[in-house]
Amino acid sequence: MTLSDEGPRRVVIHDPTLRDGHHAVRHVLNREQLSHYAAAADAARVPVVEVGHGSGLGASSLQVGQAALSDDEMLSTVREALPNSKMGVFMLPGWGTTRDLRRALAHGADVVRFGTHCTEGDLTERHLGFLRDAGVEAQCLLLMSHMADAERLAEECRRLAEFGASAVGIFDSSGHYLPPDVTERVSKIVEAVDVPVIFHGHNNLGMAVANSVAAAQAGAGIIDACARGFGAGAGNTQLEVVVPVLERMGFETGIDLYRLLDAADLAERELMPAPPTIDSVSLVSGLAGVFSGFKTRVLDIARREGVDPRDIFFELGRRQAVAGHEDLIVDVAQELRSVRA
Structure with a gap:
């Protein structure tokens, strides 16, 4: 110590x-x-x-x-x-x-x-x-x-x-x-x-x-x-x-x-509806090395585009997304949707 x-x-x-x-x-x-x-x-x-x-x-x-x-x-x-x-x-x-x-x-x-x-x-x-x-x-x-x-x-x-x-x-x-x-x-x-x-x-x-x-x-x-x-x-x-x-x-x-x-x-x-927990999406965010503050927006966009938020996080991690790249979330979600179409 x-x-x-x-x-x-x-x-x-x-x-x-x-x-x-x-x-x-x-x-x-x-x-x-x-x-x-x-x-x-x-x-x-x-x-x-x-x-x-x-x-x-x-x-x-x-x-x-x-x-x-x-x-x-x-x-x-x-x-x-x-x-x-x-x-x-x-x-x-x-x-x-x-x-x-x-x-x-x-x-x-x-x-x-x-x-x-x-x-x-x-x-x-x-x-x-x-x-x-x-x-x-x-x-x-x-x-x-x-x-x-x-x-x-x-x-x-x-x-x-x-x-x-x-x-x-x-x-x-x-x-x-x-x-x-x-x-x-x-x-x-x-x-x-x-x-x-x-x-x-x-x-x-x-x-x-x-x-x-x-x-x-x-x-x-x-x-x-x-x-x-x-x-x-x-x-x-x-x-x-x-x-x-x-x-x-x-x-x-x-x-x-x-x-x-x-x-x-x-x-x-x-202050909060419930204390933060380590849910599946947060865990993947950590593994992927993606800014934690993206979580709410990733969930919203994944729901709208009909794709898995975990896939979005891993792809954002591969692209080394950082805070300020919020627009990239939409691009990734739409590309994932098109691949699965």
């Missing part, structure tokens, strides 16, 4: 329940739901609570789903409910713009995260420069990180840190990793940078908690997790599970366990 001889090592928990969870409910969380959960997470001393459309600032659209609330409404609601915790936001360059960043900062965002495809970290350079000049904490994560080897990920993260990122890391966007995969990649990144390393897991193969623990053992200082695993596809690392597991292993999170359990219970009651 990567723990200091001086005592337990601190791990910062970053909670994107109110952002990533939006993928699971077609982006329709309302003000009351956002406010109630944010207040519960704040009471539990969760360090950072992230909020927004599932695909981040400026992403509400017909292509990836229209949110029930605007970015302004979501941010103002959650900011009021967080007297202690930091408020985080997420942005995919291309979906969001500097104008969206300015509005998020005006609403009191404390932590801004950027996500790019695992080999395209350069897309964040201009935005990182803007936030550096504004004196705001900016973090960068590499999406679909299983599509690059450990050395390439470490090099991308090193450059992101040089651009000004205060923390860097990887998303297991499709829930494809096993613990040794995480250990290898996080260890390489930790060696390459002098800023905290982030790990964000998805649970398509049932490995999210184990992968998050492997990341912490390998030196990651920031671990993402959602209440009841609320998130795209099979869900994310389960917050109320990974925190006590990390604590039992000797890491410190600073989170109040009972209040965290209360927040998770509230999330299950108020």
